[in-house]
Amino acid sequence: MKRTSHIQELRKMIAEEKKRGRKINFVPTMGFLHRGHLSLIAQAQQKDAFLIVSIFVNPLQFGPNEDLSRYPRDLERDVRLLEEAGVDALFHPTVEEMYPNPMVTFVEVGQLDAMLCGATRPGHFRGVTTVVNKLFNIVQPDKAFFGQKDYQQYLIIERMVRDLNLPIQICPVPIVREEDGLAMSSRNIFLTSEQRQKAQILSKSLAAAELSIQTGQRSAREIERQLRERITFESQGIIDYAEVRDAGDLSEVTEIKRPVLLALAVKFGTTRLIDNKVVEVKPNV
Amino acid sequence: MKRTSHIQELRKMIAEEKKRGRKINFVPTMGFLHRGHLSLIAQAQQKDAFLIVSIFVNPLQFGPNEDLSRYPRDLERDVRLLEEAGVDALFHPTVEEMYPNPMVTFVEVGQLDAMLCGATRPGHFRGVTTVVNKLFNIVQPDKAFFGQKDYQQYLIIERMVRDLNLPIQICPVPIVREEDGLAMSSRNIFLTSEQRQKAQILSKSLAAAELSIQTGQRSAREIERQLRERITFESQGIIDYAEVRDAGDLSEVTEIKRPVLLALAVKFGTTRLIDNKVVEVKPNV
Known part of the structure; x- marks a missing residue:
């Protein structure tokens, strides 16, 4: 090289x-x-x-x-x-x-x-x-x-x-993840083992939100509420944002009709991690 | 072509x-x-x-x-x-x-x-x-x-x-000029023949300012005053700016020691014209 x-x-x-x-x-x-x-x-x-x-x-x-x-x-x-x-x-x-x-x-x-x-x-x-x-x-x-x-x-x-x-x-x-779902990041090295454990909530809450959309939930606000609730209840992570946005131009979404980006930024101690998932919806599920 | x-x-x-x-x-x-x-x-x-x-x-x-x-x-x-x-x-x-x-x-x-x-x-x-x-x-x-x-x-x-x-x-x-000194510009076509005549003051005032510097004037404020006075007295041009600036980075100049840009923007009727001259000074004239 x-x-x-x-x-x-x-x-x-x-x-x-x-x-x-x-x-x-x-x-x-x-x-x-x-x-x-x-x-x-x-x-x-x-x-x-x-x-x-x-x-x-x-x-x-x-x-x-x-x-x-x-x-x-x-x-x-x-x-x-x-x-x-x-x-x-x-x-x-x-x-x-x-x-x-x-x-x-x-x-x-x-x-x-x-x-x-x-x-x-x-x-x-x-x-x-x-x-x-x-x-x-x-x-x-x-x-x-x-x-x-x-x-x-x-x-x-x-x-x-x-x-x-x-x-x-x-x-x-596409995102590459650890075995337990944590998105690869150079900043993961800053996590204590307890924070490392808790940080699984990022990928887990995204997966749950995806399932919620795929089983019919179309309210972006409700999906955001679910994301926040899950992260807050199951970890000490401080949420910077947990949002549903249009996957094409990041514009705000009310009703989920087109592909959306579920986007998270959460602080664990002094380490800020981000993760996301693009979710496509079929019209008239 | x-x-x-x-x-x-x-x-x-x-x-x-x-x-x-x-x-x-x-x-x-x-x-x-x-x-x-x-x-x-x-x-x-x-x-x-x-x-x-x-x-x-x-x-x-x-x-x-x-x-x-x-x-x-x-x-x-x-x-x-x-x-x-x-x-x-x-x-x-x-x-x-x-x-x-x-x-x-x-x-x-x-x-x-x-x-x-x-x-x-x-x-x-x-x-x-x-x-x-x-x-x-x-x-x-x-x-x-x-x-x-x-x-x-x-x-x-x-x-x-x-x-x-x-x-x-x-x-x-370098700037290309008409016979009478007016800098070539696509906007010159907008000038009435009277304005066209008066617009000579741009190149004339720049030449006078250059001469003033070359004969020893080192005060940027004084050169700017001379430029403004000449343009105002000899034309109906409305001065947008008449400034002495460092020719390298356009920073403000008080005493003229390095090459300076003499820069003019003047409106004749609705037509805004610009012109300039870079003047070099020899140390200790």
Whole structure:
């Protein structure tokens, strides 16, 4: 596997691969890789494609009181995993390489970025869209892969690409879960074993809500009530949000008629976890 | 000359030229071409480069009370001029082609976009940077050419490209003037012959200010006072701004020590004209 921290070196490498007629596939990450990332990588390993993974913990998407400094990092372990997975190249720039000057330019996706995670993490998505736009301009991939655990992020990136005419196909990849249902996340390492146990309530409450919809419940408010009740009664988790939204554009839903996103953000101690499920409904069940 | 209104067709055309090893040079315009544009085109005609000119009057950069609907247009004349100039391809998309959906994504260059023209035209530069970002993603040029009459725009685009790692070289091209000094602009057509006469004061006052600096005046406030006095006394122009700014980052200047931008925006009747001059000073004159 090739490795570089330098934008110019990466550009050169990519230009050579393109000259040879290879497509460029790209998986941007913040490192501390888990099976969720490996699933993205497996999806991105396609015939004739040169696969680039980036590892960059992006300061721009962390709020002043968030966990930037304690965000878990283990580059050598990540490198080993990427090599075992057969990735072609790793791009792991420093903060100085990505932000040599104070940034004054930002890419913002309005509407989609103010709700759910955007409401409790002001500026977060602006940081994400700006760094992803930069990475896209550096890598110029044909396809980029994003996990659906960050469903809102996936929709925002997809919208940015469409609105700005970026010639990139955004490929969503399903959530990967632990045996007991907990969605894979680099932040899971912060959980105590008791919190780890309690955090199962996220996937369990989503499954129960899905069942409730599939057996006829069509009220978004009632589904949200059920989610909140279950999480509050069965764990000490502090709910940030538990919402039913349109799966296409995250708009508010009253009656569940089209595919919806059930979206959760819950704090266990100091660790904020998110999870979600897209539920489709058949008309006139 | 090739012509297309369609993004996909343009992309195909460009991909073929790139495959043949040609560089892509790009001149974005709003049409109604004049000698200023032709100077951009002449600069952009380089060996081994395929030259694309775009004509698109971008609604996003006009305010609700601005001159979008009456902005001058004459596509057939423009086509003739571009053919005579030997341009390789014209891209002239419709508004629907550029904005098929309501835009929610915007590219903003902070700091630089709030002063001068940004102060009187809120949202203007956000409209410019967003459409130029889109055009850059569509054309993916190696070099793009911008006139220095829109000096602030040039600096903003240059900063956007740097901050977002766009692999594009931004080439500034000097202002082209009429015989009597008036800077070329598509909007000059709106001037009555009396206003046209009075508008000479823009270039004349800039020349006088330059002379004043070169003969020792170092106070930015005094230069601004001279500019305002001359424009007010010698024309009926209504001054929007007359400022001395740092030529590199448009920051405020008190004592003129480094290259400065003398920047003017003045309304003659309903027509707002801009002009500017970069003045370098030798230390210890």
